Amino acid sequence: MTKPKVLDLFCGAGGASMGFVKAGFDVVGAVDADATALDTYETNLCNKDLDSYPGSVSFDEPLQADLSREYEDAKVGGDLPSVTFGDILEFFDLESGEVDVICGCPPCQNFSSLRDTEPWPDGKPKDSLLRAFVEHVQEEVPDFVVFENVSNIMNAGDDFPGAYVDWLIRQMETTTREGDSEDVGGYGHDLRVVNAADYGVPQKRKRTIGLFAYGAPNEDVRLPEATHAKNPPRDSNLNEWKTVRDTIRRDDLKEDLELGQKQVGIDGYPDDPAHRARRHRKSTVEMAEAIRKHGGSWMDLRGTDEEHRIKKCHEDRESGASSAYGIMEWDEPAPTLTTKCTTPSSGRFTHPSQNRGITFREAALLMDFPRWFELPSRNEDAETVVGNAVPPTLITKVAEEIRTSRQRHTTVTQ
Numbered sequence: 001m002t003k004p005k006v007l008d009l010f011c012g013a014g015g016a017s018m019g020f021v022k023a024g025f026d027v028v029g030a031v032d033a034d035a036t037a038l039d040t041y042e043t044n045l046c047n048k049d050l051d052s053y054p055g056s057v058s059f060d061e062p063l064q065a066d067l068s069r070e071y072e073d074a075k076v077g078g079d080l081p082s083v084t085f086g087d088i089l090e091f092f093d094l095e096s097g098e099v100d101v102i103c104g105c106p107p108c109q110n111f112s113s114l115r116d117t118e119p120w121p122d123g124k125p126k127d128s129l130l131r132a133f134v135e136h137v138q139e140e141v142p143d144f145v146v147f148e149n150v151s152n153i154m155n156a157g158d159d160f161p162g163a164y165v166d167w168l169i170r171q172m173e174t175t176t177r178e179g180d181s182e183d184v185g186g187y188g189h190d191l192r193v194v195n196a197a198d199y200g201v202p203q204k205r206k207r208t209i210g211l212f213a214y215g216a217p218n219e220d221v222r223l224p225e226a227t228h229a230k231n232p233p234r235d236s237n238l239n240e241w242k243t244v245r246d247t248i249r250r251d252d253l254k255e256d257l258e259l260g261q262k263q264v265g266i267d268g269y270p271d272d273p274a275h276r277a278r279r280h281r282k283s284t285v286e287m288a289e290a291i292r293k294h295g296g297s298w299m300d301l302r303g304t305d306e307e308h309r310i311k312k313c314h315e316d317r318e319s320g321a322s323s324a325y326g327i328m329e330w331d332e333p334a335p336t337l338t339t340k341c342t343t344p345s346s347g348r349f350t351h352p353s354q355n356r357g358i359t360f361r362e363a364a365l366l367m368d369f370p371r372w373f374e375l376p377s378r379n380e381d382a383e384t385v386v387g388n389a390v391p392p393t394l395i396t397k398v399a400e401e402i403r404t405s406r407q408r409h410t411t412v413t414q
């Protein structure tokens with residue numbers, strides 16, 4: 001059977017594409033607006049030898065373009081061209097109807113719980129990129145569509161909670177190819193919140209994943225079954241969740257880096273510029289030491305002789321920002337990594353035993369990127385591309401469901 005062809009929209013640095021390559025799919029195109037994310041994509045997915053993987057990437061460079069389809073509020077800045085689906089096909093030298101799977105992760109900031117405390121600007125519609133994504137899909141109507149977003153999208157909506165997801169499902173159910181009635185066409189779906197840790201990713205990252213299959217009834221469309229669990233029952237086939245220890249305690253990573261030190265030219269370790277420790281302020285290191293002594297979070301400093309270290313902005317709140325300056329646990333999966341995932345003040349991102357934030361390499365491994373994956377040299381860029389990514393293995397598992405479903409379909413129609 002030929003490799004199914006995937007187009008990755010809002011591809012970022014390529015987490016989802018990597019997942020499809022691991023599952024034996026051919027990624028035939030990838031589009032995003034962000035130059036740094038695309039450089040990272042090109043370095044790792046276009047310019048590296050991926051022959052050890054069953055899948056492939058069949059273009060030399062991803063396309064930098066605005067996918068907003070001219071929806072005013074969703075346009076990205078600068079002079080980026082806004083592309084139609086036809087433009088995308090032309091850039092990657094594809095025929096209409098050639099793409100089997102469109103994968104899309106339209107940005108999620110609008111729904112993210114991390115922004116709940118910030119008011120959304122008046123009159124700014126929040127769903128334009130979702131709408132643009134659906135319109136791109138409707139021009140191709142591929143056999144399968146994979147959708148990823150933050151878990152909060154399940155409740156988000158201007159009219160009623162869940163309005164965005166309802167809208168998406170309705171649009172997909174009524175999308176048909178030319179000549180097909182809605183009885184024949186339309187997409188069946190399985191769409192829900194999954195925890196990446198349940199699929200072997202060393203991170204408790206809850207995300208909404210939607211799998212849509214053209215012409216299939218809902219009951220025939222299945223997101224993958226979990227393969228891992230926190231405490232799997234003895235009589236199950238489930239494995240234990242992968243932990244931080246399983247992932248970043250390795251012979252090729254020096255744990256006790258000095259602040260500001262990079263793993264380059266260090267005896268006994270391979271050069272890895274992404275394994276670099278941020279240079280923290282003295283007060284950040286003292287905070288990490290104090291928290292480690294009393295527990296795992298700044299809240300554990302209450303009532304101790306280190307209480308004075310609690311930040312003014314935190315002490316008035318009962319729960320908000322409870323994870324700021326938190327210490328990661330060795331024997332749990334990592335918490336959700338954000339675009340500030342190497343910055344201790346921004347979450348539970350302090351190394352389990354070192355008084356420093358995790359390095360960019362440690363973050364990338366916890367996001368399930370392969371060990372060889374190169375990261376941008378600027379700190380902010382490196383943590384952003386990692387924090388924005390979809391963990392590859394989660395998408396590999398979804399892709400395997402697509403493969404099974406295609407095989408089933410081929411058998412039925414033979």
Ligand SMILES: C[S@@+](CC[C@H](N)C(=O)[O-])C[C@H]1O[C@@H](n2cnc3c(N)ncnc32)[C@H](O)[C@@H]1O
Binds near residue numbers: 068074075105
């Ligand atoms: C959640 S990230 C995607 C992560 C990616 N799928 C991965 O697996 O690594 C969302 C991406 O949408 C891109 N983006 C935001 N607005 C856009 C627009 N109007 N056109 C194209 N890309 C856009 C951002 O640059 C960002 O890389």
